[in-house]
Amino acid sequence: xxxxxxxxxxxxxxxxxxxxxxxxxxxxxxxxxxxxxxxxxxxxxxxxxxxxxxxxxxxxxxxxxxxxxxxxxxxxxxxxxxxxxxxxxxxxxxxxxxxxxxxxxxxxxxxxxxxxxxxxxxxxxxxxxxxxxxxxxxxxxxxxxxxxxxxxxxxxxxxxxxxxxxxxxxxxxxxxxxxxxxxxxxxxxxxxxxxxxxxxxxxxxxxxxxxxxxxxxxxxxxxxxxxxxxxxxxxxxxxxxxxxxxxxxxxxxxxxxxxxxxxxxxxxxxxxxxxxxxxxxxxxxxxxxxxxxxxxxxxxxxxxxxxxxxxxxxxxxxxxxxxxxxxxxxxxxxxxxxxxxxxxxxxxxxxxxxxxxxxxxxxxxxxxxxxxxxxxxxxxxx
Numbered sequence: 001x002x003x004x005x006x007x008x009x010x011x012x013x014x015x016x017x018x019x020x021x022x023x024x025x026x027x028x029x030x031x032x033x034x035x036x037x038x039x040x041x042x043x044x045x046x047x048x049x050x051x052x053x054x055x056x057x058x059x060x061x062x063x064x065x066x067x068x069x070x071x072x073x074x075x076x077x078x079x080x081x082x083x084x085x086x087x088x089x090x091x092x093x094x095x096x097x098x099x100x101x102x103x104x105x106x107x108x109x110x111x112x113x114x115x116x117x118x119x120x121x122x123x124x125x126x127x128x129x130x131x132x133x134x135x136x137x138x139x140x141x142x143x144x145x146x147x148x149x150x151x152x153x154x155x156x157x158x159x160x161x162x163x164x165x166x167x168x169x170x171x172x173x174x175x176x177x178x179x180x181x182x183x184x185x186x187x188x189x190x191x192x193x194x195x196x197x198x199x200x201x202x203x204x205x206x207x208x209x210x211x212x213x214x215x216x217x218x219x220x221x222x223x224x225x226x227x228x229x230x231x232x233x234x235x236x237x238x239x240x241x242x243x244x245x246x247x248x249x250x251x252x253x254x255x256x257x258x259x260x261x262x263x264x265x266x267x268x269x270x271x272x273x274x275x276x277x278x279x280x281x282x283x284x285x286x287x288x289x290x291x292x293x294x295x296x297x298x299x300x301x302x303x304x305x306x307x308x309x310x311x312x313x314x315x316x317x318x319x320x321x322x323x324x325x326x327x328x329x330x331x332x333x334x335x336x337x338x339x340x341x342x343x344x345x346x347x348x349x350x351x352x353x354x355x356x357x358x359x360x361x362x363x364x365x366x367x368x369x370x371x372x373x374x375x376x377x378x379x380x381x382x
Contacts (some may be wrong), residue, residue, distance in 0.1 A: 002033050002041045002092065002341060003366040005074060011380065016371040019070045021077050027370065028085050035364065040082045041176045043092035044166060048143040079171045086175040090247055091166055095159070096181035096260065099124035100145035113182065116380030136192040139211055144192040146183030147260065150227040151197040160235050167244065174245030174277060175316065180285040184296055186261030189303035190217060192261060193224050221255070225264030236275045245277035252281040252320060253306040258292050259285050259296065262305050271334045274314055278335040280363050282317065284308060288366040289341035293380060321356045328359035341365040
């Protein structure tokens, strides 16, 4: 169960707010009984509270969260309750959500994250705010705000230290690293990824200056994928020393996809090298998993090798499970889960997916399960 606690606190209603230990205990028990849940993915809010710079006044959403935070330690309580029910609990972090500066007012009239709560407000992590050179760049130095370049050792070290700090002193079973992003999509998929260390490494390996020369796009995409794999390997090694596991959530297919880029997903290597305990596929960055509100609806971009928004070069889930993922699962130590937060699935659909031997389970949204009345409002007004 994927638990976006901040959404519960701000937009949930009644018991669906999950604002007491008792309500958490009741919900965990219910999810285990009715959905056969084995693992909680507890999406943290602490980095937003402690590590973000609010770059525009009137950030109502943040204020609402601060006002609504109950007087108990959610890390301690959620892990304790989960373990009492025989459930694992992973702290849920996002890799590509470092925020953006507030655009000019004339731009915000037609370009915004969504029309309810992120149109005239913005936030950034302190790290990206103070170190803009680490934000992913295009050939001309323009930035895809919110997405950091993993080719910098300093970026990898900072993020890994931040994640380890979150679990320090708590009994989490591991970290769930989600590759989704709420950042503004690029105009075209291969627009960003030209930071200095990528330029130098490509020059050394292939003899081409990607800022000036024509070059092999696939080699460049693969190179960026190698940096992601390196990041996972470094993080996994640190987690192993603390007897913790690493799970990852990503899109289905071979590339990161919208709203990011065509960076190669080396998921086969992650499995072969035992870098991850599990992979949850079919993640979607273009729609909120809680309320299904489209994010950046006026910016979809083009040029993706695979695009789940318009099904470009995407086979059906059943075909991919049968032809692709079955070649790696379940014959290894990693498990494969299918995210269902963005799909109206019936019990029959779920049973059909679970018939595939490569699938170990499904991932659901706790907000959608607990807040049907809030979902019917179909907005993010607060």
